[in-house]
Amino acid sequence: MKPNTACESCLMPFAKDPGKRESDRYCSYCFKDGTLCYEGNDLKEFQRISYSKMRAHGVCVLKARFFTFLIRFAPRWRK
Numbered sequence: 001m002k003p004n005t006a007c008e009s010c011l012m013p014f015a016k017d018p019g020k021r022e023s024d025r026y027c028s029y030c031f032k033d034g035t036l037c038y039e040g041n042d043l044k045e046f047q048r049i050s051y052s053k054m055r056a057h058g059v060c061v062l063k064a065r066f067f068t069f070l071i072r073f074a075p076r077w078r079k
């Protein structure tokens with residue numbers, strides 16, 4: 001298996017991760033202090049949280065909507 005290049009939870013490419021990653025599988029936003037920041041199984045709720053976080057970080061509305069849409073294809077949310 002090749003190493004992951006993007007977060008399994010939100011699909012953010014690790015190359016774009018501005019933080020310090022603790023996990024090989026998740027980005028620094030999704031996984032912090034040894035645990036997943038969102039531990040639930042509700043994709044819609046996770047998308048809402050991600051969207052507001054992106055907006056808070058200055059991502060424009062169109063990009064934030066696009067990335068939020070892509071989250072459903074992340075390994076964590078695949079059924």
Ligand SMILES: [Zn+2]
Pocket residue numbers: 007008009010011012026027028029030031
């Ligand atoms: Zn992530």
